[in-house]
Amino acid sequence: MLTKRIIPCLDIKDGRTVKGVNFVNLRDAGDPVELAAIYAKEGADELVFLDISATEEKRKTLAELVYHVAETINIPFTVGGGISSVEDVDILLKNGADKVSINSSAVKRPELINELVAKFGSQCIVVAIDAKQIDGNWKVHLVGGKVPTEIDLFEWAKEVEERGAGEILFTSMDHDGTKNGFANEALAALSELVNIPVIASGGAGAVSHFTDTFTAGKADAALAASIFHFKEIEIQDLKNELKGEGIPVRI
Amino acid sequence: MKIVIIDYGAGNIQSIKFAIKRLGFEAVLSHDVAEIQNADKVIFPGVGEASSAMAKLKASGLDKIIPQLKQPVLGICLGMQLMCRSSEEGNTEGLNIFDLDVVKFPKTVKVPQIGWNQITNLKSDLFKGIPDKSYIYLVHSFYAPLDPETIASSDYGLSYSAALQKDNFYGVQFHPEKSSEVGSEILKNFLTVI
Numbered sequence: 216m217l218t219k220r221i222i223p224c225l226d227i228k229d230g231r232t233v234k235g236v237n238f239v240n241l242r243d244a245g246d247p248v249e250l251a252a253i254y255a256k257e258g259a260d261e262l263v264f265l266d267i268s269a270t271e272e273k274r275k276t277l278a279e280l281v282y283h284v285a286e287t288i289n290i291p292f293t294v295g296g297g298i299s300s301v302e303d304v305d306i307l308l309k310n311g312a313d314k315v316s317i318n319s320s321a322v323k324r325p326e327l328i329n330e331l332v333a334k335f336g337s338q339c340i341v342v343a344i345d346a347k348q349i350d351g352n353w354k355v356h357l358v359g360g361k362v363p364t365e366i367d368l369f370e371w372a373k374e375v376e377e378r379g380a381g382e383i384l385f386t387s388m389d390h391d392g393t394k395n396g397f398a399n400e401a402l403a404a405l406s407e408l409v410n411i412p413v414i415a416s417g418g419a420g421a422v423s424h425f426t427d428t429f430t431a432g433k434a435d436a437a438l439a440a441s442i443f444h445f446k447e448i449e450i451q452d453l454k455n456e457l458k459g460e461g462i463p464v465r466i
Numbered sequence: 467m468k469i470v471i472i473d474y475g476a477g478n479i480q481s482i483k484f485a486i487k488r489l490g491f492e493a494v495l496s497h498d499v500a501e502i503q504n505a506d507k508v509i510f511p512g513v514g515e516a517s518s519a520m521a522k523l524k525a526s527g528l529d530k531i532i533p534q535l536k537q538p539v540l541g542i543c544l545g546m547q548l549m550c551r552s553s554e555e556g557n558t559e560g561l562n563i564f565d566l567d568v569v570k571f572p573k574t575v576k577v578p579q580i581g582w583n584q585i586t587n588l589k590s591d592l593f594k595g596i597p598d599k600s601y602i603y604l605v606h607s608f609y610a611p612l613d614p615e616t617i618a619s620s621d622y623g624l625s626y627s628a629a630l631q632k633d634n635f636y637g638v639q640f641h642p643e644k645s646s647e648v649g650s651e652i653l654k655n656f657l658t659v660i
Contacts, residue, residue: 217583260582286484291644311480336514338578338605381578412580465582465601
């Protein structure tokens with residue numbers, strides 16, 4: 216049986232993890248490779264690296280980082296942040312990334328999805344969507360959720376699927392950082408609408424939130440950052456509890 | 467031991483190279499016919515779309531070479547699918563090593579299947595020491611049905627071949643290089659037991 220995936224997300228700037236990480240056994244808390252290896256060992260099903268570097272020069276650092284992560288870990292990982300061309304994706308995949316995630320660049324130029332799918336296949340193209348509710352309607356937001364658009368979340372998700380994306384990573388800006396649970400209503404509607412896997416993101420604060428998003432939210436995978444980085448929830452404990460709730464997970 | 471990963475421009479081969487290196491072996495990437503024929507073990511990778519990958523194989527003449535190889539060959543993911551008779555993806559004619567037609571998953575499940583699933587009914591030394599129902603990582607939209615050549619099966623809406631074997635040819639639908647310790651053991655078996 217296909218299991219539900221638990222995905223820690225690491226924010227990267229200039230080749231280093233950004234948010235403070237509370238791992239006492241880390242020699243270097245800012246080293247993404249070491250952190251990735253620990254998560255892989257602890258039972259993470261996949262990892263996401265989100266690069267928030269701004270300049271071209273720093274992007275080379277990202278490619279090098281991807282190479283070292285691929286060299287070290289034996290689980291799949293996705294790289295996202297500022298990817299806007301076929302060339303960007305080519306470098307990251309050649310260095311060993313399994314998937315890439317695109318966000319604002321796909322909204323600005325939706326054909327990018329088709330181009331990437333044609334060259335690399337659906338299986339490695341994740342489209343990340345940040346959205347927020349405005350007057351009861353879910354609207355897509357850009358630049359890490361800062362810039363609102365008129366685009367409807369569900370229409371965009373359907374288009375993304377039709378253009379060939381292999382997966383959708385949906386972050387609710389209303390839930391992100393609140394630790395009050397995922398946007399399960401919107402997630403369930405998304406999961407019913409499209410026939411590609413949906414990754415839930417934004418709002419994880421307790422084990423029950425994961426249970427809820429896999430049941431009520433019909434999510435295929437759940438992503439979180441700080442609760443894992445600060446060891447508020449251990450991945451192994453989380454998976455054991457999910458298993459106890461009857462949710463299929465890899466133990 | 468000389469390990470060659472067939473390099474025909476289809477997909478992420480860096481990860482396989484790294485996985486072999488973690489096991490203490492060195493693999494070379496090559497599209498050179500003599501080098502492939504003289505290897506002790508051959509790995510035939512592949513991700514992406516079947517017809518374009520097959521076109522690349524044909525352009526390099528490797529489509530004629532691979533089915534004639536005598537040493538153990540391991541096809542991974544799309545590599546395994548291309549070793550079958552045909553694929554529904556792009557109506558592709560395959561290498562016809564496995565007597566099977568690869569078809570698309572039905573709409574009753576999400577496609578692609580992405581994530582960790584279990585393998586069962588394990589046969590062959592490829593799975594020596596691997597417990598039944600071990601978890602492996604897969605990403606695919608098309609599958610090979612069950613067949614007498616099936617050496618591991620998995621379920622996703624239906625039962626399908628997670629691995630195939632015929633003579634010296636092995637194929638796995640999952641990614642051993644991304645399947646944690648279980649995947650490493652399977653790769654190690656291919657390199658040291660088979």
